[in-house]
Amino acid sequence: MHIRVSDVKKWVGREETQHLSEEWPEVAQERSMYPMRGAAEMDVTVRNVGRALIVELDGVGHVEAVCSRCLETFDLPVPFSVAEEFREEPGASDPHEDFFRFQGDKVLLDEIVADAFGASIPYAPICGEECRGLCPICGTNLNTGTCHCEMSMDNRWAQLSRLKFPEDSSSS
Numbered sequence: 605m606h607i608r609v610s611d612v613k614k615w616v617g618r619e620e621t622q623h624l625s626e627e628w629p630e631v632a633q634e635r636s637m638y639p640m641r642g643a644a645e646m647d648v649t650v651r652n653v654g655r656a657l658i659v660e661l662d663g664v665g666h667v668e669a670v671c672s673r674c675l676e677t678f679d680l681p682v683p684f685s686v687a688e689e690f691r692e693e694p695g696a697s698d699p700h701e702d703f704f705r706f707q708g709d710k711v712l713l714d715e716i717v718a719d720a721f722g723a724s725i726p727y728a729p730i731c732g733e734e735c736r737g738l739c740p741i742c743g744t745n746l747n748t749g750t751c752h753c754e755m756s757m758d759n760r761w762a763q764l765s766r767l768k769f770p771e772d773s774s775s776s
């Protein structure tokens with residue numbers, strides 16, 4: 605995955621935006637804990653600031669996520685964005701530097717796409733705000749079924765609330 609920068613390189617201050625719709629780079633799948641779906645869709649803006657090119661990504665990818673409440677798989681859109689500096693210098697990019705290197709007319713995007721996307725995947729995704737999750741007692745998926753555990757849970761809470769604790773008696 606790359607963009608051509610032959611024109612934008614020529615004039616300081618020049619800016620170009622292009623839309624990419626391509627296969628995910630392999631390294632992106634390595635950073636994602638969930639299988640990816642479909643193509644990588646993103647707008648890429650390149651701005652020539654003289655000493656470097658500033659590359660901004662703004663995109664969305666889809667993964668087959670597992671809901672942290674009900675454990676069902678679902679399609680999760682993952683928006684991601686990042687801005688990185690690229691300098692035309694020989695040699696490979698060095699992770700200890702705060703810029704990337706490129707040479708010639710192409711800027712490779714695989715690394716920054718993978719990093720930005722991987723960092724944007726939520727740690728505990730949910731299939732929807734209204735997801736009711738699994739019954740903690742019998743494991744029934746409460747989005748699709750019902751169980752009778754709730755009633756007995758209520759009884760237990762009622763019994764707990766009647767208990768007296770030492771703090772209660774001393775403070776009164």
Ligand SMILES: [Zn+2]
Binds near residue numbers: 672673732
């Ligand atoms: Zn769910």
Ligand SMILES: [Zn+2]
Binds near residue numbers: 740742743
């Ligand atoms: Zn239950």
